[in-house]
Amino acid sequence: MSPSSLLFTSSPHVHSGDSIPRIMEMVIWALLPATILSILVFGWPALLVIAITTLAAMVTEYLLLKIRARPSTLGDRSAALTGLLLALTLPPHSPWWICVAGAVFAVLLGKQVYGGLGFNVFNPALISRVFLLISFPVEMTTWPQPVGLFGDAALSLGNALALIFTGHLSPGEVMDAVSSATPLGQYHVEVISLGKTVQEAMGGSYSFNYLNATGGLIAGSLGETSALLLALGGIYLIKKRIITWHIPVSMLAGCLVPATIFWMVDGTHYPDPIFHLVTGGLVLGVFYMATDLVTSPVTPLGQIIFGAGCGLLTYIIRTWGGYPEGVSFAIVIMNATVPLLDQYTRPVVYGKAKKKA
Amino acid sequence: MGIVASVLKKFHGGVHPAGHKELTERCAIESMPMPKRLVIPLHQHLGAPSEPVVKVGDKVFKGDLLGKEGGFVSAAVHAPTSGTVREILEHPIAHPSGLTMPCVVIEPDGQDTWNPQLKGVDDPLSLDPVDIRDRIKGAGIVGLGGATFPSFIKMSPPRDKVVDLLLINAVECEPYLTCDARLMEERSREVVEGIRIMLHALQTKQCIIGIEANKPAAIEIMQKAVAGETNIQVVTLPVMYPQGAEKQLIEVVTGRQVPSKGLPVDIGVIVHNVATAVAIRNAIQLGQPLLKRIVTVTGRGIVRPANLEVLIGTLVDDVLAYCGGLKPDTVKVVMGGPMMGLALYQTNVPVVKGTSGILALLRNEAPESKEHVCIRCGSCVQACPIQLVPCSMAWFAKTDQIDQLPGVDLFDCIECGSCAYVCPANIPLVHYFRYGKLSWQAKERENKKRELTKQRTQSREERLAREKEEKERKKEEMKAKMAAKKSGGAAADEKTEAKPAVNKTGSTKEPAATESKSGGDDKATRAAKAALAAKAAKAAKEAKSAQGSES
Numbered sequence: 052m053s054p055s056s057l058l059f060t061s062s063p064h065v066h067s068g069d070s071i072p073r074i075m076e077m078v079i080w081a082l083l084p085a086t087i088l089s090i091l092v093f094g095w096p097a098l099l100v101i102a103i104t105t106l107a108a109m110v111t112e113y114l115l116l117k118i119r120a121r122p123s124t125l126g127d128r129s130a131a132l133t134g135l136l137l138a139l140t141l142p143p144h145s146p147w148w149i150c151v152a153g154a155v156f157a158v159l160l161g162k163q164v165y166g167g168l169g170f171n172v173f174n175p176a177l178i179s180r181v182f183l184l185i186s187f188p189v190e191m192t193t194w195p196q197p198v199g200l201f202g203d204a205a206l207s208l209g210n211a212l213a214l215i216f217t218g219h220l221s222p223g224e225v226m227d228a229v230s231s232a233t234p235l236g237q238y239h240v241e242v243i244s245l246g247k248t249v250q251e252a253m254g255g256s257y258s259f260n261y262l263n264a265t266g267g268l269i270a271g272s273l274g275e276t277s278a279l280l281l282a283l284g285g286i287y288l289i290k291k292r293i294i295t296w297h298i299p300v301s302m303l304a305g306c307l308v309p310a311t312i313f314w315m316v317d318g319t320h321y322p323d324p325i326f327h328l329v330t331g332g333l334v335l336g337v338f339y340m341a342t343d344l345v346t347s348p349v350t351p352l353g354q355i356i357f358g359a360g361c362g363l364l365t366y367i368i369r370t371w372g373g374y375p376e377g378v379s380f381a382i383v384i385m386n387a388t389v390p391l392l393d394q395y396t397r398p399v400v401y402g403k404a405k406k407k408a
Numbered sequence: 409m410g411i412v413a414s415v416l417k418k419f420h421g422g423v424h425p426a427g428h429k430e431l432t433e434r435c436a437i438e439s440m441p442m443p444k445r446l447v448i449p450l451h452q453h454l455g456a457p458s459e460p461v462v463k464v465g466d467k468v469f470k471g472d473l474l475g476k477e478g479g480f481v482s483a484a485v486h487a488p489t490s491g492t493v494r495e496i497l498e499h500p501i502a503h504p505s506g507l508t509m510p511c512v513v514i515e516p517d518g519q520d521t522w523n524p525q526l527k528g529v530d531d532p533l534s535l536d537p538v539d540i541r542d543r544i545k546g547a548g549i550v551g552l553g554g555a556t557f558p559s560f561i562k563m564s565p566p567r568d569k570v571v572d573l574l575l576i577n578a579v580e581c582e583p584y585l586t587c588d589a590r591l592m593e594e595r596s597r598e599v600v601e602g603i604r605i606m607l608h609a610l611q612t613k614q615c616i617i618g619i620e621a622n623k624p625a626a627i628e629i630m631q632k633a634v635a636g637e638t639n640i641q642v643v644t645l646p647v648m649y650p651q652g653a654e655k656q657l658i659e660v661v662t663g664r665q666v667p668s669k670g671l672p673v674d675i676g677v678i679v680h681n682v683a684t685a686v687a688i689r690n691a692i693q694l695g696q697p698l699l700k701r702i703v704t705v706t707g708r709g710i711v712r713p714a715n716l717e718v719l720i721g722t723l724v725d726d727v728l729a730y731c732g733g734l735k736p737d738t739v740k741v742v743m744g745g746p747m748m749g750l751a752l753y754q755t756n757v758p759v760v761k762g763t764s765g766i767l768a769l770l771r772n773e774a775p776e777s778k779e780h781v782c783i784r785c786g787s788c789v790q791a792c793p794i795q796l797v798p799c800s801m802a803w804f805a806k807t808d809q810i811d812q813l814p815g816v817d818l819f820d821c822i823e824c825g826s827c828a829y830v831c832p833a834n835i836p837l838v839h840y841f842r843y844g845k846l847s848w849q850a851k852e853r854e855n856k857k858r859e860l861t862k863q864r865t866q867s868r869e870e871r872l873a874r875e876k877e878e879k880e881r882k883k884e885e886m887k888a889k890m891a892a893k894k895s896g897g898a899a900a901d902e903k904t905e906a907k908p909a910v911n912k913t914g915s916t917k918e919p920a921a922t923e924s925k926s927g928g929d930d931k932a933t934r935a936a937k938a939a940l941a942a943k944a945a946k947a948a949k950e951a952k953s954a955q956g957s958e959s
Contacts, residue, residue: 057739057740057741057751057752057753057754057755058739058740058751058774058776059506059751059752059753060740060751060776060836060839061751061828061836061838061839061842062742062744062746062747062748062749062750062751062823062825062828062838063425063746063747063748063825063828063829063838064740064742064746064747064749064751064767064769064774065425065426065583065746065747065773065774065829066775066777066828066829066834067423067425067829067830068775069787069830069831069832070832070833070834071780071783071832071833073832074783074785074832127780167781168781168783169780169781169782169783169784169833170781295786295790344783344784344785344786345783345784346784347784348786349784349785349786349788349789349797349799349800350786350789350797351789351790354786393797393800397797397816398420398789398795398796398797399795400668400794400795400796400817400820401419401420401655401659401665401666401668401793401794401795401820402655402665402666402667402668402669402670402794402820403667403668403817403820404665
């Protein structure tokens with residue numbers, strides 16, 4: 052056989068077959084049930100928000116790589132995933148320009164300025180959400196009641212299009228769905244600002260219901276709603292070895308352990324840990340945001356510290372911060388510590404362990 | 409009790425590549441017919457190349473020495489059959505560089521006549537351990553698992569080390585390969601005889617044969633073969649790559665880790681491959697040097713997969729032809745296993761002592777894939793059996809941050825390839841590690857050279873200054889003598905006091921000045937140094953004369 056016809060590459064000569072597109076696709080699959088539920092719960096506007104954001108992220112990626120004269124990386128599916136993740140953190144009636152601005156920010160300033168996938172410091176979807184939340188607080192905290200896709204109060208596709216693209220419904224139509232506070236928002240205003248008890252705030256006309264919260268039938272961002280489906284998707288990812296248990300477990304512990312302690316000390320002013328678990332973006336953050344491969348540590352110990360930090364900061368911001376929800380801030384802050392964590396949490400190398408006495 | 413853990417331990421990480429052993433696991437070992445030409449490399453082991461002791465035209469017997477050890481860590485090379493030395497030349501061999509190496513070419517005479525002087529020992533256990541080691545050394549035996557470390561060295565543990573356990577590596581964790589499994593199935597008695605000799609030579613009481621559970625036939629046969637032995641035990645290990653790596657096997661069986669930069673003997677263990685045990689048995693009982701080995705010829709690109717007993721020096725081309733040749737869509741031919749083996753640039757290279765397999769891989773078996781950027785998924789960290797952080801090692805190597813490499817423990821890497829196997833970005837991590845290791849070594853050599861040059865320049869400067877000073881002193885002495893002749897012996901005392909002052913001004917200043925200059929243009933440096941030397945001498949003179957005038 053002539054020399055040139057043989058492949059002459061380094062060992063190993065076999066491969067597991069794992070690939071970046073496969074990982075991204077698995078995450079998208081894992082998110083699908085919760086995504087579909089959010090559309091069923093919030094109706095046509097939700098579908099539009101998800102579609103616009105995802106599409107805008109992909110178009111931005113495509114154009115940026117064109118400009119940088121690099122081969123297109125749309126095939127790695129990471130832009131689509133970023134778009135989907137961002138959409139799930141947006142309010143269901145977000146206007147189109149919020150979706151587009153967020154997607155452009157995520158892909159441009161969250162990822163491509165660092166050199167693209169693999170080099171970004173912060174989770175692109177979350178840094179973009181933080182940007183939107185600070186820049187457009189009104190749009191980012193207007194929460195419609197869940198009215199369903201086909202129910203009496205549901206918006207028609209036409210009305211949804213009008214709402215997302217013009218900001219109001221078609222002429223002559225009146226919005227049935229009234230806006231409402233998220234459970235965390237309610238807690239923040241009533242308990243923290245006004246000094247009521249948790250029971251007063253959650254009971255009465257607000258009537259917080261754990262079952263609805265777990266199932267996703269409450270006001271909130273698209274993907275914050277169904278803790279149950281998000282968790283199922285997350286467990287699927289752990290099973291498929293896309294992510295490991297370290298970050299989810301430590302982040303849940305980081306948030307729920309202090310929540311339990313404070314609740315046991317003063318149950319009238321600190322809500323119980325289940326409340327913290329099923330409301331807000333905790334489950335979305337735990338399984339899909341904090342575990343973002345690029346922006347989390349690679350070492351097991353680093354992952355545990357990182358996760359615990361995310362959880363603890365989430366609880367601190369929720370309880371004593373200026374914002375009702377702290378998951379995005381917590382993860383973005385912890386993203387910044389990742390290089391340091393990776394450097395100082397390297398495992399003990401084989402044969403270098405301290406000798407046992 | 410003792411060194412062996414009561415329960416098998418687990419090593420960190422590891423991967424589960426598809427076995428593909430079904431291709432050859434039922435292929436009995438066949439002897440390949442004598443090829444027309446044997447090309448025997450003088451360097452087919454770890455350490456220094458052997459030195460040729462034959463010349464072109466020599467007739468050799470089977471088992472005659474072709475090359476003697478070229479250093480302490482080295483191995484002898486022998487004639488695999490009787491015939492004539494046709495050439496001693498540079499021939500392509502299986503080496504990452506694709507370069508050639510000195511080889512002895514033998515044309516077999518077809519008689520296959522043994523050197524009549526080679527004789528075995530009927531009762532090996534009556535031999536002195538030192539004698540056994542010498543015979544192993546004389547037979548040119550190296551580790552047949554693939555590392556090709558000269559076996560006699562492992563059979564000569566340092567005096568202060570006690571060997572508690574002889575561990576026979578029959579793990580064969582590399583996918584595709586079945587040569588060790590077949591060897592155990594067909595020659596279990598020889599394996600046990602080899603082990604007895606090794607136990608005797610090492611003065612060790614206990615031996616464990618580690619076999620992975622995917623070789624049930626071999627396990628059963630070996631268990632029968634050791635049935636009567638009180639100190640040899642077969643242990644079935646769960647399947648996990650790279651369990652056949654020495655350090656991992658030791659950890660699984662004993663629960664202990666070999667210290668970084670240390671040797672297994674540091675924790676009382678010696679590991680030998682199962683095929684090495686048979687080679688040692690043949691060397692002691694039959695007097696045969698290492699002339700042949702079992703090679704698994706496999707992969708979906710080969711027409712007739714087989715386990716062949718092949719003479720060292722047989723060309724891969726001949727082996728492939730004997731197995732029906734390559735299928736047309738073969739993209740890669742690998743010497744060794746698919747995880748750690750070497751892709752061949754050309755197939756006219758000889759089978760060597762470390763050739764455990766020849767794989768012909770089709771495109772779908774060995775996909776050619778594009779390297780993506782690292783997405784920091786950490787799969788490599790999970791897979792690494794040494795608990796390294798492969799992604800950062802590869803990054804430092806790739807970006808030539810050579811100084812960072814020891815800090816990330818690059819030199820503890822065993823290049824097992826588990827990280828690259830799982831990497832979703834298809835980063836050729838092992839390639840970067842090898843590159844990093846070589847770069848670091850090159851840099852070390854460079855540094856040593858520079859250090860040496862610096863030292864030499866410095867000592868030259870010092871010598872020149874000393875000479876100058878000596879001259880001056882003599883001059884002064886002469887002057888003093890002259891003066892003494894004129895004015896009596898008063899100046900004699902001054903001379904001894906003046907000397908230290910000269911040293912201070914002359915030789916301490918100078919090396920510091922030359923240091924900054926070293927490494928620059930040779931001529932310019934020399935001129936500058938000469939100027940400096942002159943200046944220093946002048947200063948010395950002035951100091952002296954000043955002192956002289958004071959007196």
